[in-house]
Amino acid sequence: MSATHSARESAPRPQPVSGVPMRDLLAACAAAAAVSTPPPAPEPRRREPVRRHREAA
Template identity: 65%
Template sequence: MSATENTSTPKPKPYAVHGVSMRDLLAAGAAARAVSTPPRAPDAPVERPKAA
């Protein structure tokens, strides 16, 4: 170990989510997508020819 290394400060740990299941994470993403998507415009009415 060189004299310039600082051993008193811990190295930052990688960020991780603990205690949340993958199912919950996927459900939260799907819910956020559903809420943030604007409603679909209604389909145009179909003109049907009148019987003569």
């Protein structure tokens, strides 16, 4: 291996730019989470206490 070849391998490669703004990525993530999250379960109905007639004294 030559010195120039090993220097090229160890040099960091530039990352490609996606061209999508971070705002759009975050909005897409929020929209995907909203669509894929099931709605909350309905709250159970409360039973009203049974009203019994009191006997007259």
